Amino acid sequence: MEALRRRLRTTGAPPLHKEELSRLTIPNRIFAAVYASAVVTLLYHHAVTLSSLLLQSKTDIPPLFISTALLVSDVVLAVMWTTSQSFRMRPIYRKEFPEKINILLNNKECEEEFPAIDVFVCTADPYKEPPMNVVNTALSVMAYDYPAGKVSVYVSDDGGSALTLFAFMEAAKFAAHWLPFCRENDVVDRCPEAYFASANLSSSSSDIDKIKTLYESMKVRVENVVEKGKIDDGYITKEDECQAFDKWTDGFSRQEHPTVIQVILDNNKDKDITSHVMPNLVYISREKSKASNHNFKAGALNVLIRVSATMTNAPIILTLDCDTYSNDPQTPLRVLCYLLDPKAESQVGYIQIPQRFHGINKNDTYACEVKRLFFINAIGMDGLSGPNYVGTGCFFRRRVFFGGPSKLVLPEMVELGPDHVVNKPIQSKQVLDLAHCVAGCSYENQTQWGHKIGVRYGSLVEDFFTGYRLQCEGWKSILCNPVKAAFYGDSPISLVDVLNQQKRWAIGLLEVTFSKYSPFTFGTHNMGLIMGFTYGHYSLWPIWSIPVAIYAFLPQLALLNGVTIFPKISEPWFILYLFLFVGAYGQDLLEFVIEGGTFQRWWNDQRMWMIRSLSCGLFGSIEYSLKSLGISSAGFNLTSKVNEAEQRKRYEQGVFEFGLHSPMFVTLTMVAIINLAALVWGLKLALLGSKYAFEQRFMQVILTVFVVVNCRPVYAAMFLKTNKGGIPAKTTLISTFWAISLFVIGFVASRS
Incomplete structure (x- = not known):
């Protein structure tokens, strides 16, 4: 290789490659500072709310549970957002001249x-x-x-x-x-x-x-x-x-x-x-x-x-x-x-x-x-x-x-x-x-x-x-x-193959996270804080399941039981929530489109992020935990038995492929059922309820609409299954049972 390098040098060949700093670098850093201030403000709000509940002479368990869950969820989101900023600090583009x-x-x-x-x-x-x-x-x-x-x-x-x-x-x-x-x-x-x-x-x-x-x-x-x-x-x-x-x-x-x-x-x-x-x-x-x-x-x-x-x-x-x-x-x-x-x-x-x-x-x-x-x-x-x-x-x-x-x-x-x-x-x-x-x-x-x-x-x-x-x-x-x-x-x-592959990734990433080579300790020590955070972000990928599960179930169950958990439209905190949501999704969409993506592909990408979090991320974390405790896990591996030609035809049509029963599909179907019920209740509230009551629960209704729209393929697989790729009746029945059970638990807790 050295001889070839010398020959290029003697021929006076110009540089073989070049690099260019992304024009988004400075805007990314400015936005990160603004967004970080909003994140800290939200966590402060959660901490104040939780401390006020704890200081009451008689603390109600449901409000305490809801506040704690929202705090945990937003702390995880804050950690994931913080580590993700390491990718935005100095992006560069390269070009070669072969x-x-x-x-x-x-x-x-x-x-x-x-x-x-x-x-x-x-x-x-x-x-x-x-x-x-x-x-x-x-x-x-x-x-x-x-x-x-x-x-x-x-x-x-x-x-x-x-x-x-x-x-x-x-x-x-x-x-x-x-x-x-x-x-x-x-x-x-x-x-x-x-x-x-x-x-x-x-x-x-x-x-x-x-x-x-x-x-x-x-x-x-x-x-x-x-x-x-x-x-x-x-x-x-x-x-x-x-x-x-x-x-x-x-x-x-x-x-x-x-x-x-x-x-x-x-x-x-x-x-x-x-x-x-x-x-x-x-x-x-x-x-x-x-x-x-x-x-x-x-x-x-x-x-x-x-x-x-x-x-x-x-x-x-x-x-x-x-x-x-x-x-x-x-x-x-x-x-x-x-x-x-x-x-x-x-x-x-x-x-x-x-x-x-x-x-x-x-x-x-x-x-x-x-x-x-x-x-x-x-x-x-x-x-x-x-x-x-x-x-x-x-x-x-x-x-x-x-x-x-x-x-x-x-x-x-x-x-x-x-x-x-x-x-x-x-x-x-x-x-x-x-x-x-x-x-x-x-x-x-x-x-x-x-x-x-x-x-x-x-x-x-x-x-x-x-x-x-x-x-x-x-x-x-x-x-x-x-x-x-x-x-x-x-x-x-097929969805089966995607979730199988990524559940394996989830288990492997957690093995790195909780090893002596954890990116947050070993990595930051050897590579520096920012580079260590890039690997840390990947290694924590399975814990997206925590905030996604909380926001997919808790606000909707609270809405069904008449409990308000978010600020009203007229309150300043509503603007904070709106900024955090639009800011995160807007930046993600912008980066996706700049790299050659389309809006529809981005929408499917964020939907699959939710699906992965509620399925392979969640069950991969469970399997890793059982393995770490020395408990033999039954495993949630799926085996596709559908003819590949049939799969290919449905895939080209953009149809989601379920076809098999799995615990990973149960959680997805539960989310779809609970959010659909919450949406119906929210619409009833908007049409027949008082303006004040609807304003109190407006954020919960909007969140429910967002989840329902993302669950459209699940509803199609449940109710319009005209092929082998639909959700099996067994999965639907089990999911319905657990969804009703969660509602009953929420109802009893809210009335106690």
């Missing part, structure tokens, strides 16, 4: 100066993660605009499936045709599936027809094998291919099997049909034993770091999810624009590219774009120490996994160190023996892997935790956010 490096690609003398890249692709189940999706991901990065001899793709199959290995053997044969086709035709969509489905592919030619036929033939063979669950002898003709499957004996299972490492393509030997070098392609299934802890994806990534170190030990590592294919062949050149900067050489540990998704419907019904996490907040963190690692689309310096910038932590073997030079062929016996050794399930025992080196263990959200720990060690990161998406991944198309 064309300046691209010129050197045409110079054969310069090719050897480009740094090698090891690409890690992780998969775990050929039925949940179809091998053809994984194959497309691998092919898209093998076809990068980058010296092929400098690229090595390592596929981690944690399911230990012969079907996945077969798929990649087929992919290697197709790659010999696909890579030269991309070069000769200057193809932009290097993912075959995306290329052949592209609307731009309007014309047909013999070359296109030929390569498409080869792809479809490969796809049919792979999908047939997956459907049958076995590989017919007719598909395996060569002796070396037969030997590759020898380890799949009768005792081989996904939970118990030896290490399998298969070098499918070797750039020292394999050439494409035009005699060009092909990238390395290596299949890895680490050893599994029921007696060993495998640490999920984090453990798989650490095996990839070690195995790749024995074979190629490239200074740059790219991690990808199995469904995240490359959408821009020049992405590595964009990354080099930062890594070749001498100022960044000793401090920048990784370059994170925002995750983008294809297949999202027009209005993003389930807020799967996750714009705040991947774009808005990431831009804010980029102006501090850099964005967090989001698990895919991230280019690391290999050195980052071995201690901080100023403190190198060496592994137990010199061959695994970041500076080790591999001088033996990847298929040599010595290299393969060492690779099998470091992929063993007991190899990490009594080592620092997962603790001080490698991807870090200790949380279900290994990506978040690892990025956080790396930045605590002193590394910085950079957000590379090009206009053209660098990668595209798959997004969930």
